[in-house]
Amino acid sequence: MAHDPVCGMEVASPAQHSLEHEGETYEFCSPACMDKFVAEPARYVKPKPKEVVATSSIDKKGIERIKVPIIDMHCASCAVTIEKVVKKLPGVIKANVNSASEQAFVKYDPRKVDTRAILDAIKSAGYQAGRATLKLGIRGMYCGSCVTKIEDGLRQVPGVIEASVDLATESAQIDYLPSMIRIAEIKKAIERFGYSTVETSTPIKAVAEAEDEEVDENQLAREKEYKTLMRKFIFAAVVAVPVMIFSYPALLGLPEQFQRGSETLHWIWIAMGLISLPVMFWSGSQFYTGAWAAFKNRAANMHTLIATGITAAWLYSTVAVLFPEIFPREALADQFYDVVSVVVALVVLGMAMEIRAKGKSSEAIKKLIGLQPKTARVIRDGKEMDIPVEEVVLDEIILVRPGEKIPVDGVLVEGGSSVDESMITGEAIPVEKNEGDEIIGATINKTGSFKFKATKVGKDTALSQIIEMVQQAQSSKAPIQRIVDKVSGYFVPAVMILAILAFVAWYDFGPDPNLVYALIVFVTTLIIACPCALGLATPISLMVGVGKGAENGILIRSGEALETAHKLSAIILDKTGTITEGKPSLTDIVTRNGFDENVVLRYAASVEKASEHPLGEAIINGAKNRNVDLGDPKDFNAVAGHGVEATVDGKKILLGNLKFMRDRSIDVGDLEQESASLADGGKTPMFVAVDDKIAGIVAVADTVKEDSKEAIAQLKKLGLEVVMITGDNQRTAAAIGRDVGIDRVLAEVLPEDKARNVMRLQKEGKKVAMVGDGINDAPALAQADIGLAIGTGTDVAIEASDITLIKGSLKGVVLAIQLSNATMKNIKQNLFGAFFYNGLGLPVAAGILFPFFGVLLSPILAGAAMAFSSVTVVTNANRLRRFKPKL
Secondary structure: OEEOOOOOOEEOOOOOEEEEEOOEEEEEOOHHHHHHHHHOHHHHOOOOOOOOOOEEEEOOOOOEEEEEEEEOOOOHHHHHHHHHHHHOOOOEEEEEEEOOOOEEEEEEOOOOOOHHHHHHHHHHOOOEEOOEEEEEEEEOOOOHHHHHHHHHHHHOOOOEEEEEEEOOOOEEEEEEOOOOOOHHHHHHHHHHOOOEEEEOOOEEEEEOOOOEEEEEHHHHHHHHHHHHHHHHHHHHHHHHHHHHHHHOHHHHOOOHHHOOOOHHHHHHHHHHHHHHHHHHHHHOHHHHHHHHHHHHOOOOOHHHHHHHHHHHHHHHHHHHHHOHHHOOOHHHOOOOHHHHHHHHHHHHHHHHHHHHHHHHHOHHHHHHHHOOOOEEEEEEOOEEEEEEHHHOOOOOEEEEOOOOEOOOEEEEEEEOEEEEOHHHHOOOOOEEEOOOOEEOOOOEEOOOOEEEEEEEOHHHOHHHHHHHHHHHHHHOOOHHHHHHHHHHHHHHHHHHHHHHHHHHHHHHHOOOOHHHHHHHHHHHHHHHOOHHHHHHHOHHHHHHHHHHHHHOOEEEOOHHHHHHHOOOOEEEEEHHHHHEEEEEEEEEEEEOOOOOHHHHHHHHHHHHOOOOOHHHHHHHHHHHHOOOOOOOOEEEEEEOOOEEEEEEOOEEEEEEOHHHHHHOOOOOOOHHHHHHHHHHOOOEEEEEEEOOEEEEEEEEEEEEOOOHHHHHHHHHHOOOEEEEEOOOOHHHHHHHHHHHOOOEEEOOOOHHHHHHHHHHHHHOOOOEEEEEOOHHHHHHHHHOOEEEEEOOOOHHHHHHOOEEEOOOOOHHHHHHHHHHHHHHHHHHHHHHHHHHHHHHHHHHHOOOOHHHHOOOOOHHHHHHHHHHHHHHHHHHHHHHHHOOOOO
């Protein structure tokens, strides 16, 4: 289908009326529209999008100047609007917008305002400004404070607009102005903070045992890190065994020569101190490098806590072993080398297990990437040949045999088959495909062979777009995560202060040996604290939830959308294409004066052969479905707003509304009442007259989708108020509302008023979702708290939405809300567990139970608890992988 550029009507392509203008073909519904276009082509031709590049400069006083192209400017008033908005920002010295070149020139003080605020202001005025997005893998992050440090640091770098770091995927998504900063400079900035970067999007080759396969560099780096940590754990664990044995000789009943005070044990303790050094500086090297990087940036993180704790334990032990005489009592001259070895071993093991668990959390995106076929069978110069899928070009003819994967997106040109699209849409039933139907890459051909023409290749295919959207959503932050990030930023310094206060309290007021008790409490408090659990609580659940949505044909654009979806109280459903199929079809044939149904349908469809009206197409398709042969119309004439007339088989046929019949003095009799009844049912009746005698009525309607009624009932069960919005008249809208079980219907709503109706519900204090599929739904989708676009709709609607439903069924809306509820429940469980663990563990580590029960937590137990707390959070998040929709 094509769109008439004058009236916007859909017309069958190729249309009867078309012309070329500046190398482009335009198609029209009628000669009248074509004449209007010829008279004023500039009025109807949309300008091509401009390339977006931003530039900037800085003067000696530190004042920056930035030049940003603006998209969608149409007049001088647009320039005035943008200037007013930008000038309101604090720190903006001057703002000029050139409506001719469509560029904004802004002079500002970067100490008071940044580029992000300027671009956001332009966006708030309703215009788009240029920016680019970079995704990088980051190595060396272990807790929430690492995330905060990188994000805050990058935001201070000139040219970086926004930075979102995800601890779960160990990646960063960075919005930046390409002309102000290069990718290499962004990488250097991250490396200055003490972390290393890897490209997440660059595929490299890795040799497997049996065959070559593509592996993501990020995945390889993670696997390498896991193996390194396991080697470090094994070394630390092997060292820890003899260290533990000789740390408690009396408890284990060792011979007399190995008991405390013996010369042999003294030399063994010296050896233990020496073999603890490689445990600290090799097995625990990441703690020291991480702590040093944080120190250089005047920050603290998990590594700071662990490194401080084990270093304090080793130093105290070494002084006690080498210089026991400096201690006032023999009991104070004790060693804690076991704490060093065991804590390092346990924490490193926990880090390795966390990496492995994170890998399971990202299985959904790996499945999507794995769907991409490796080769395609193309037809070139009349010969079939297999080529890598990367070498397929647009408009190439590709052959697909039964059981094979479809390599790229396209349109079927020869043959037919049923195609399994479950991996993309979540729909288990194969879809029949015939000539002219769209084919989605990565789906599986089930039965017949067919040929199709490639229309989208490479990064433009549906699968590539889905992968990109899922990755961006997984790297985004839910609003609740921003609160947790703030807490994580203060958490480590607070723990260090608590550990010092606990040490002082035990040293001053604790029982003998007070110094030993104080050291134990100090080390235990540092080690038990787990900022990792806090930092992972939200992003790991978000990653699993977004991935699970993708598996079920639901593309969630951001963490904020996922969080907001569970707070909804009302949902507005656009009628056309959302509740209904979005295209009319034949529903009723009523006959009079002895005419047969097929005869009436044949005359109506034959006349419509010469028309390009969508309702006419529905009548023609209805005739084809009934195997009715059509005649050739002659002397065709369309009467605007009334109907059409033509001669078929020598008979004069009239097809149109009641007014058309009355104008031609046709007596419709009781069919007028029948027509009103059909209209009350949401159908469009059209009278058929043969040789000035009424023959009957054919009625068409935009039929309700099979599962819409059930989905709406499910939405009501979720406690949502369901509202239908449509441009149809009140009678038709009410009929469809009754049919699907919707009580509140907003009828006769113009496209430009849809967003206003969304706003009206929001003013009632409701969190509102909008579901639509058309271009005219885009403003309403953007206005709603959550916009859900039907994937079968327009690109404009999908771009304006927060959630895209690939399958085009309302059941996807139900599933999206259920998934949001499950994900938020999981996040809250994780946060409760993380806060509960730290809230309970820190006071116990500080010795709060000792005065009441004589219990003091061992640093070794603290290390074990800390190591497995983050693993528990990741494991709980992975439970979401078992989520099943309740439909």
